[in-house]
Amino acid sequence: MAIPKVAIVGIGHSKYGKRGKVIQEDIEGEKATYPAVTLRELAHESYFPALEHAGITNDDVEGSVVGIAAEAFAGQGAGAALVADEVGIIGKPTMRVETACATGSTAIRTAWAQIASGQFDVIAAIGVETMTWLSSSYATELMSVAGDHRWEYIYGISFPTFYSLYAARKMSVDGLTREQLSSVPVKSHHYGYYNKNAQLRRQITIEDATGSIPIAEPLRLYDCCLISDGSATVIMASEEKAKEMSSEPLWLTGIGTSSDTFRVTDRPNLTNIEGNVRAGQMAYKQSGKTAKDIDVAYVHDCFSIAEIMAYEDLGFCERGKGGEWSAERGAYIDGPGVPTNVDGGLKSKGHPLGATGIGQVVDAYKQVYGTVEKPRQVPDVEVALTHNVGQHGQFVNVFILEP
Amino acid sequence: MSEHEMGFVVELSSDVKNRQRMTADFRKFITGLEEGKFLATKCKKCGKKFMPPRFTCPCGGTDLEWFEINPEGTLYTWSIVHFAPEGIAKQTNVPYVLGVIEFEDELRLAAHMKGLTSKPKVGMKVKVAPQELENGNLAYFIKPA
Numbered sequence: 233m234a235i236p237k238v239a240i241v242g243i244g245h246s247k248y249g250k251r252g253k254v255i256q257e258d259i260e261g262e263k264a265t266y267p268a269v270t271l272r273e274l275a276h277e278s279y280f281p282a283l284e285h286a287g288i289t290n291d292d293v294e295g296s297v298v299g300i301a302a303e304a305f306a307g308q309g310a311g312a313a314l315v316a317d318e319v320g321i322i323g324k325p326t327m328r329v330e331t332a333c334a335t336g337s338t339a340i341r342t343a344w345a346q347i348a349s350g351q352f353d354v355i356a357a358i359g360v361e362t363m364t365w366l367s368s369s370y371a372t373e374l375m376s377v378a379g380d381h382r383w384e385y386i387y388g389i390s391f392p393t394f395y396s397l398y399a400a401r402k403m404s405v406d407g408l409t410r411e412q413l414s415s416v417p418v419k420s421h422h423y424g425y426y427n428k429n430a431q432l433r434r435q436i437t438i439e440d441a442t443g444s445i446p447i448a449e450p451l452r453l454y455d456c457c458l459i460s461d462g463s464a465t466v467i468m469a470s471e472e473k474a475k476e477m478s479s480e481p482l483w484l485t486g487i488g489t490s491s492d493t494f495r496v497t498d499r500p501n502l503t504n505i506e507g508n509v510r511a512g513q514m515a516y517k518q519s520g521k522t523a524k525d526i527d528v529a530y531v532h533d534c535f536s537i538a539e540i541m542a543y544e545d546l547g548f549c550e551r552g553k554g555g556e557w558s559a560e561r562g563a564y565i566d567g568p569g570v571p572t573n574v575d576g577g578l579k580s581k582g583h584p585l586g587a588t589g590i591g592q593v594v595d596a597y598k599q600v601y602g603t604v605e606k607p608r609q610v611p612d613v614e615v616a617l618t619h620n621v622g623q624h625g626q627f628v629n630v631f632i633l634e635p
Numbered sequence: 636m637s638e639h640e641m642g643f644v645v646e647l648s649s650d651v652k653n654r655q656r657m658t659a660d661f662r663k664f665i666t667g668l669e670e671g672k673f674l675a676t677k678c679k680k681c682g683k684k685f686m687p688p689r690f691t692c693p694c695g696g697t698d699l700e701w702f703e704i705n706p707e708g709t710l711y712t713w714s715i716v717h718f719a720p721e722g723i724a725k726q727t728n729v730p731y732v733l734g735v736i737e738f739e740d741e742l743r744l745a746a747h748m749k750g751l752t753s754k755p756k757v758g759m760k761v762k763v764a765p766q767e768l769e770n771g772n773l774a775y776f777i778k779p780a
């Protein structure tokens with residue numbers, strides 16, 4: 233069943249990176265640590281380029297949805313009010329949404345619903361996160377407390393640990409190998425190297441990945457995505473407005489979404505994420521597309537194992553064969569299947585939580601209209617897919633996008 | 636710990652008594668542990684079983700009965716954690732081994748593993764056992780059966 237027509241008409245994307253912290257005296261003369269880049273500055277970096285790209289002014293924007301995953305990362309409560317005010321969407325409705333690492337795509341899904349309902353015609357979805365001013369152990373803590381406090385967190389199940397539980401299980405059940413896992417970040421860095429917005433632009437080898445330090449075995453450092461500062465914005469419009477204001481709209485023809493159990497021990501299996509499957513099928517059905525129709529995909533590679541499961545869950549390869557698919561270059565532009573994460577993914581481009589799902593859509597837009605750096609441009613993109621996961625499947629959004 | 640010297644694995648953070656807000660239902664689980672039993676729950680309305688125990692059922696049932704499970708099972712999956720979240724790092728050494736044991740009826744429980752002499756293996760026979768810690772607190776661990 234087709235869904236109401238809503239389009240992306242403007243895109244903006246900050247460079248993702250590690251801006252770090254500054255230590256300076258606070259008002260009482262005590263040394264204090266602050267983020268080197270603020271939410272305000274980051275929001276500017278993607279919002280105004282998006283507005284300019286849409287060819288409109290703030291007078292045309294009727295409201296905003298702001299994705300910030302964790303107030304603790306920003307040190308700012310009610311962050312939506314700050315961001316909306318800062319970029320000048322004043323006197324108009326705003327709200328913050330949060331679905332962990334899927335926060336950005338949920339901002340788009342929420343903006344979509346506000347337009348699809350007929351209430352508004354033009355809404356900005358803005359995702360922003362400042363993370364790198366905190367120590368990585370504290371950042372890990374902030375992400376780990378989202379696990380069940382009673383039955384998971386107290387055992388020190390960190391965020392990488394959740395995914396390592398899938399990796400160990402999949403190695404045993406599906407024969408996934410260490411080298412197959414390593415082939416995922418090798419591809420991410422291969423393409424991220426060319427992406428001017430990427431945080432870590434460096435090519436790596438299978439040996440680099442396999443030989444990197446263990447984080448939560450079987451996962452190693454190069455299996456894990458980055459901690460990043462960054463922002464991304466899309467301006468979204470109703471069918472009527474989109475046709476009026478843009479000669480190059482990108483239509484959201486599928487808005488699939490689902491979830492999975494809170495506790496990892498309650499999942500029906502740990503070789504796939506069934507929430508991915510449900511969200512993917514919903515998006516395919518709405519758009520009338522199948523995995524075979526997808527020309528470029530952005531999947532949530534918070535960990536290498538997550539990308540391998542996504543290949544299977546979204547139907548890019550056979551179930552149980554994701555590892556082989558990756559090792560056989562199934563997801564390369566010159567490979568046999570759907571080119572995936574040719575922006576570098578969360579691993580090389582970076583993962584500023586609230587921005588990530590929007591950043592995927594921004595890059596999809598650029599792929600469709602042929603404006604990314606040449607070595608990572610997929611020829612003739614007619615259908616793009618984005619897949620953004622919160623936690624390890626507690627939140628999943630899959631979008632299909634078409635010109 | 637290097638990968639050659641498994642066997643070691645820290646005891647902690649699974650100090651269940653001190654790290655939980657003690658609701659009446661949860662106390663029942665702890666009391667079971669003190670008696671050496673692992674208690675799960677079963678919904679009287681729909682029959683679904685829960686481990687970790689749930690005290691209400693997604694079917695809407697609020698009348699759940701406790702039952703003791705066989706503490707032996709197989710290792711469903713594992714992880715060797717080298718970087719703990721900050722709140723846990725203060726109380727435990729790294730690396731530690733985390734396991735998920737699968738009991739009858741596909742019920743599962745996550746806990747730290749002890750007594751390993753080699754790397755954990757999915758499918759190995761394991762059991763879960765309560766253990767008093769040096770500080771007098773209670774924990775439970777997954778151990779080779």
Ligand SMILES: [Zn+2]
Binds near residue numbers: 681682683
């Ligand atoms: Zn029930």
